[in-house]
Amino acid sequence: MxxxxxxxxxxxxxxxxxxxxxxxxxxxxxxxxxxxxxxxxxxxxxxxxxxxxxxxxxxxxxxxxxxxxxxxxxxxxxxxxxxxxxxxxxxxxxxxxxxxxxxxxxxxxxxxxxxxxxxxxxxxxxxxxxxxxxxxxxxxxxxxxxxxxxxxxxxxxxxxxxxxxxxxxxKGLVVFDAIVRGTPSHAAHPNDNNAIYNSIKVLEWFRDYQFKKTSEALGDVKMTVTQINAGSQHNVVPSQVDLVIDVRVNDQYTNKEIADLLKAEAPCELQERGLNLNxxxxxxxxxxxxxxxxxxxxxxxxxxxxxxxxxxxxxxxxxxxxxxxxxxxxxxxxxxxxxxxxxxxxxxxxxxxxx
Structure with missing residues (x-):
């Protein structure tokens, strides 16, 4: 044919x-x-x-x-x-x-x-x-x-x-679930450990973090906070803020290396969902x-x-x-x-x- x-x-x-x-x-x-x-x-x-x-x-x-x-x-x-x-x-x-x-x-x-x-x-x-x-x-x-x-x-x-x-x-992909913790309380009372305020520095850390290894074909690793969730009602300070972080991995790192690096350095609790998308x-x-x-x-x-x-x-x-x-x-x-x-x-x- x-x-x-x-x-x-x-x-x-x-x-x-x-x-x-x-x-x-x-x-x-x-x-x-x-x-x-x-x-x-x-x-x-x-x-x-x-x-x-x-x-x-x-x-x-x-x-x-x-x-x-x-x-x-x-x-x-x-x-x-x-x-x-x-x-x-x-x-x-x-x-x-x-x-x-x-x-x-x-x-x-x-x-x-x-x-x-x-x-x-x-x-x-x-x-x-x-x-x-x-x-x-x-x-x-x-x-x-x-x-x-x-x-x-x-x-x-x-x-x-x-x-x-x-x-x-x-690029590969690793998705992380992060938890920023604080002290729950009534909104009317003083609280210097508000999880939502604590998350500000954490968000800035993810925004500003730079991975050292770059790739000729794929450029830098790209890390993005894509979801945030906290609180149940207006007068309750929540005990935690939940974040989701999307990391697009270049060919200079394995997904496990990315996970080990971030879990050691991130200023919050961090857990990867999987490491199979290299x-x-x-x-x-x-x-x-x-x-x-x-x-x-x-x-x-x-x-x-x-x-x-x-x-x-x-x-x-x-x-x-x-x-x-x-x-x-x-x-x-x-x-x-x-x-x-x-x-x-x-x-x-x-x-x-x-x-």
């Missing part, structure tokens, strides 16, 4: 996926649509929960493995939508619909790319395609849960909207990256999380669409972005797999 025909079928698949509600943990029907693609091309596949995956025809255990991954779950549409989020339609070159940009365009482009290479011989790597579930909520049945069932992965492309530029690093990176000199650079693609560091956080190998975030459209009202992707995305994926892999 020609690349043009393959691209046309990929766009049709995306329309089909948009029309099916597939919120995280509810992707069973979109998984069936993806299975139908593989059936139509006579490609053997497997399914675990709502993750669908397939290997290239000439799989060779002696070769390293390249993972192509993107997700088919979506967030719920926000209240600002003016269009039916499940009505896939093209208008002025834009394909509208929930999940079109994040990350349906990437997913169908990677599926088409995998199909293009499925029967190719003498590739430098095996290829495994994973259409994963529960990415948006980092669920237990996401790519993270599937990895123990997969062969060892040596390098990966994770399909997220990057305007087909090469995101060679991605930063990701791939060497700029990696042949996969160099293949993209040779095609005029630029490199950058991504501030947003993806399924890269589940991977221990080097990984590249790359895909059609624009990250700023993700989770927005009246989400869309340009048709030409999918066409160009498939073409660039194929050319980048030709440069990488056929050396």
């Amino acid at each position: 020609s690349q043009k025909e393959l691209t046309k079928k990929a766009i049709s698949l995306l329309k089909e996926l948009i029309a099916i509600q597939s919120f995280s943990k509810e992707e069973d029907r979109t998984a069936e649509s993806i299975q139908n693609w593989f059936k139509a091309f006579d490609i053997p596949f497997e399914r675990e929960n709502n993750n669908v995956f397939a290997k290239n025809r000439f799989w060779d255990e002696s070769k390293p493995t390249l993972l192509l991954n993107s997700h088919h779950d979506t967030v719920k549409p926000n209240q600002a939508y003016t269009r039916d989020p499940f009505h896939a339609h093209i208008e002025d070159g834009k394909l509208y619909g929930l999940g079109s940009n994040d990350a349906g365009g990437c997913l169908v482009s990677l599926i088409a790319t995998f199909t293009h290479f499925y029967g190719a011989k003498d590739l430098s790597h095996n290829i495994i395609l994973v259409a994963s579930a529960e990415e948006e909520n980092a669920g237990k049945n996401s790519l993270r849960g599937l990895l123990p069932s997969l062969p060892k992965i040596d390098v990966a492309i994770v399909g997220e909207p990057t305007l087909m530029q090469l995101a060679i690093a991605e 930063s990701s990176r791939i060497d700029k000199n990696h042949p996969l990256v160099q293949s993209g650079i040779a095609l005029g693609r630029g490199t950058y560091g991504s501030p947003t999380l993806s399924d890269q956080a589940a991977l221990s190998c080097q990984s590249l975030k790359l895909g059609p669409g624009d990250s700023t459209r993700s989770h927005s009202a009246d989400e869309y992707i340009y048709v030409h972005e999918i066409e160009e995305g498939i073409d660039l994926y194929i050319k980048i892999l030709e440069g990488f797999l056929k050396k």
Whole structure:
């Protein structure tokens, strides 16, 4: 099948996926649509929960493995939508619909790319395609849960909207719950240990704190207080103020290092919610990256999380669409972005797999 025909079928698949509600943990029907693609091309596949995956025809255990991954779950549409989020339609070159940009365009482009290479011989790597579930909520049945069932992965492309530029690093995330304590009392009486007043210096500490290590690709670690809660009524001084702190971690720290550092230095009680969303990176000199650079693609560091956080190998975030459209009202992707995305994926892999 020609690349043009393959691209046309990929766009049709995306329309089909948009029309099916597939919120995280509810992707069973979109998984069936993806299975139908593989059936139509006579490609053997497997399914675990709502993750669908397939290997290239000439799989060779002696070769390293390249993972192509993107997700088919979506967030719920926000209240600002003016269009039916499940009505896939093209208008002025834009394909509208929930999940079109994040990350349906990437997913169908990677599926088409995998199909293009499925029967190719003498590739430098095996290829495994994973259409994963529960990415948006980092669920237990996401790519993270599937990895123990997969062969060892040596390098990966994770399909997220990057305007087909090469995101060679991605920030990790640690969320902390903090408690600033004080003495509870009646508001009418003196109290020099008011938890709310105590929180002022704590908030200033978080605002002004600077991490020493910076990253060429990802810049500084970014720490932000995002939630604050205290008090129950006007005449009661509360015993504590609860804070939530969002820390976006560069590739110079592990999440555990960040947690240990802040828990030792912060002027309040601090507890991390989890440490599993680590930063990701791939060497700029990696042949996969160099293949993209040779095609005029630029490199950058991504501030947003993806399924890269589940991977221990080097990984590249790359895909059609624009990250700023993700989770927005009246989400869309340009048709030409999918066409160009498939073409660039194929050319980048030709440069990488056929050396």
